[in-house]
Amino acid sequence: xxxxxxxxxxxxxxxxxxxxxxxxxxxxxxxxxxxxxxxxxxxxxxxxxxxxxxxxxxxxxxxxxxxxxxxxxxxxxxxxxxxxxxxxxxxxxxxxxxxxxxxxxxxxxxxxxxxxxxxxxxxxxxxxxxxxxxxxxxxxxxxxxxxxxxxxxxxxxxxxxxxxxxxxxxxxxxxxxxxxxxxxxxxxxxxxxxxxxxxxxxxxxxxxxxxxxxxxxxxxxxxxxxxxxxxxxxxxxxxxxxxxxxxxxxxxxxxxx
Amino acid sequence: xxxxxxxxxxxxxxxxxxxxxxxxxxxxxxxxxxxxxxxxxxxxxxxxxxxxxxxxxxxxxxxxxxxxxxxxxxxxxxxxxxxxxxxxxxxxxxxxxxxxxxxxxxxxxxxxxxxxxxxxxxxxxxxxxxxxxxxxxxxxxxxxxxxxxxxxxxxxxxxxxxxxxxxxxxxxxxxxxxxxxxxxxxxxxxxxxxxxxxxxxxxxxxxxxxxxxxxxxxx
Numbered sequence: 001x002x003x004x005x006x007x008x009x010x011x012x013x014x015x016x017x018x019x020x021x022x023x024x025x026x027x028x029x030x031x032x033x034x035x036x037x038x039x040x041x042x043x044x045x046x047x048x049x050x051x052x053x054x055x056x057x058x059x060x061x062x063x064x065x066x067x068x069x070x071x072x073x074x075x076x077x078x079x080x081x082x083x084x085x086x087x088x089x090x091x092x093x094x095x096x097x098x099x100x101x102x103x104x105x106x107x108x109x110x111x112x113x114x115x116x117x118x119x120x121x122x123x124x125x126x127x128x129x130x131x132x133x134x135x136x137x138x139x140x141x142x143x144x145x146x147x148x149x150x151x152x153x154x155x156x157x158x159x160x161x162x163x164x165x166x167x168x169x170x171x172x173x174x175x176x177x178x179x180x181x182x183x184x185x186x187x188x189x190x191x192x193x194x195x196x197x198x199x200x201x202x203x204x205x206x207x208x209x210x211x212x213x214x215x216x217x218x219x220x221x222x223x224x225x226x227x228x229x230x231x232x233x234x235x236x237x238x239x240x241x242x243x244x245x246x247x248x249x250x251x252x253x254x255x256x257x
Numbered sequence: 258x259x260x261x262x263x264x265x266x267x268x269x270x271x272x273x274x275x276x277x278x279x280x281x282x283x284x285x286x287x288x289x290x291x292x293x294x295x296x297x298x299x300x301x302x303x304x305x306x307x308x309x310x311x312x313x314x315x316x317x318x319x320x321x322x323x324x325x326x327x328x329x330x331x332x333x334x335x336x337x338x339x340x341x342x343x344x345x346x347x348x349x350x351x352x353x354x355x356x357x358x359x360x361x362x363x364x365x366x367x368x369x370x371x372x373x374x375x376x377x378x379x380x381x382x383x384x385x386x387x388x389x390x391x392x393x394x395x396x397x398x399x400x401x402x403x404x405x406x407x408x409x410x411x412x413x414x415x416x417x418x419x420x421x422x423x424x425x426x427x428x429x430x431x432x433x434x435x436x437x438x439x440x441x442x443x444x445x446x447x448x449x450x451x452x453x454x455x456x457x458x459x460x461x462x463x464x465x466x467x468x469x470x471x472x473x474x475x476x
Binding site: 054056085086089090092093094095096097099101103104105106107116117120121149150151162165166169 | 380
C-alpha cells in the first residue's frame with residue numbers, strides 16, 4: 001500500500017548566507033494534521049528552515065513541495081529560477097506564519113490585522129472578512145479586543161492576534177517561529193494554550209520552540225536540528241525520554257532545569 | 258532718528274496683502290501636492306531593490322536639492338521658453354516649487370520608509386500580499402505617520418518659499434508688500450504687517466498638522 005503524498009515534503013534543502021552554510025541538506029515530511037516541533041541550539045538553522053518554507057528566504061539547493069506543488073522555484077533546462085512576486089505571494093498565502101516578535105500591523109486594529117489578508121489576498125467582501133476576523137479573535141480569546149490597536153494590547157494578546165491573523169487565511173500549514181520567546185514569563189502560557197487549542201482542532205503545525213515541556217506536550221513528532229542538519233527525529237516521548245545520540249542527550253540536559 | 262508709525266496707508270491696501278497671501282498659499286498647496294506625489298515615488302524608488310530606480314531617485318534629489326529655488330524658478334520661467342516650453346509665471350513657479358519640494362520630501366519619506374520595521378513587512382508578505390499591496394496597505398500608512406512631524410516642517414518651509422515667486426512678478430504677499438512699500442514709503446509698517454501675515458499663516462498650518470498628529474496617535 002502506498003503512503004499518501006505528504007502535505008509538506010522538504011528534500012535536500014541547502015542554504016548559504018554568503019560563505020556560511022546554514023542548511024546542509026534537510027529532509028522533512030509533514031502529513032496533514034501533524035504537529036512537528038523543531039528543537040536545537042541557536043544557530044542550528046531552525047528558524048531559517050521555517051523562513052525557507054514561507055519563502056521569506058531564498059535557498060540554493062533542494063525542493064520544498066507543498067500539497068503536491070513545488071514552491072519558490074521552477075526548473076528550466078535543469079536550471080533553477082526563483083518565481084516572480086505574484087507566484088511567490090500566492091504560494092506564501094498557502095502557509096501561515098507566526099513570528100517571534102508578533103509583527104502586527106501597528107496602524108490597524110486587531111480585527112483590521114486579521115482582515116487585511118482576507119480582503120486583499122482572498123478578496124472577500126468587508127462584512128464577510130469582518131465576520132471571519134471576529135470568529136478567529138473569539139477563538140483566541142480576544143473577542144472583546146477586536147477594535148483595539150496593537151499598542152493597546154499586551155504581548156500575549158498581540159501574539160494571539162498574530163495567530164488569528166495567520167489562521168484566518170485557512171492555510172494548509174502554519175509555521176510558528178519561537179512564538180513565546182519575546183514574551184514576559186507570565187504571558188507565555190496563554191499563547192501556548194492557544195497553540196495547543198489549534199493543534200487539537202487539527203491544524204498542521206511546524207513549530208520552532210525553546211519550550212521543551214510544550215514541545216513534548218503538543219507534538220506528534222520532534223526534530224532535533226544541529227549545525228544545519230536534522231540530527232535526530234522521532235515521537236516526542238522517544239526524543240525526550242530516550243534520546244539516541246549523545247549530542248541530543250547533552251542538549252536536553254542543558255535546556256532542562 | 259525720526260520715524261512715526263502710520264499704518265493707515267498699509268491698511269488701505271490690506272486687501273491686496275490678503276489676496277497675495279491667498280495666491281502664495283494656493284501656489285504652495287498645488288506645488289506641495291505635486292511634490293508629495295513626486296517625493297513618494299522617488300522615495301520608494303530610492304529604497305527599491307532595482308539599481309536603475311535607485312540611481313534615478315538619487316540623481317533627482319542631487320540635481321534639485323543642490324540648486325537654489327530662485328535659480329530653479331528663473332530657469333523655469335526664462336530658460337524653458339527658449340527650448341519651446343512656454344509656461345506662464347504661475348505655472349513655472351508652481352512647477353519649480355513642486356520639483357523642489359519633491360526633492361526634500363523624497364528624503365523625508367525615505368527616512369520614514371527606513372523606519373518601517375522589517376518584520377511587519379515580512380508579516381504582510383507571509384499572508385500573501387504582493388510587493389505592491391504591501392507597499393500600499395502596510396508600508397505607506399506606517400511611513401506617513403512616522404514622517405508626519407518632519408512633513409509639517411517641510412510644508413511650512415515650502416509655503417514661506419512662495420515668497421520667491423515675487424522675483425517673477427507673481428502678485429503674492431511679498432510682491433504686493435514691496436509694491437505697497439514703494440507706493441507709500443511706509444517701510445516698517447508694510448513689512449511688519451506682511452511678516453505678521455506670514456507668521457499667522459504658518460501658525461495655522463502648524464496647528465493643523467499637530468491636529469493631524471493627534472488624530473493619528475503614534476504607534
